[in-house]
Amino acid sequence: MQTCENCNTPFSWGKIYGSFLWNYQPITCKECQTIHKITISSRFVFVSFTILPMLIFGHFLSPFHNILLTLGVAILICIVGSLLAPYFVTYKRK
Numbered sequence: 472m473q474t475c476e477n478c479n480t481p482f483s484w485g486k487i488y489g490s491f492l493w494n495y496q497p498i499t500c501k502e503c504q505t506i507h508k509i510t511i512s513s514r515f516v517f518v519s520f521t522i523l524p525m526l527i528f529g530h531f532l533s534p535f536h537n538i539l540l541t542l543g544v545a546i547l548i549c550i551v552g553s554l555l556a557p558y559f560v561t562y563k564r565k
């Protein structure tokens with residue numbers, strides 16, 4: 472998990488997830504108030520954990536002939552991907 476570049480305090484999963492929800496909002500360290508911004512490559516990481524597997528599943532891999540079922544599983548993949556993404560993204564000190 473990402474830590475503060477200034478004081479090495481780990482950022483919580485919830486804090487990083489919250490940052491995603493607010494359009495990659497910068498994260499402020501709770502110990503030293505240093506502001507961290509998400510790196511460009513991490514935005515790609517997030518997309519490749521969410522949108523990309525969802526599209527690939529929806530277009531190529533779905534075993535279902537039912538559009539609603541396909542859509543449901545695709546959304547599930549997107550949600551699971553977004554839950555994992557905080558472990559793989561990096562933030563840099565501003």
Ligand SMILES: [Zn+2]
Nearest residue numbers: 475478500503
């Ligand atoms: Zn800090």
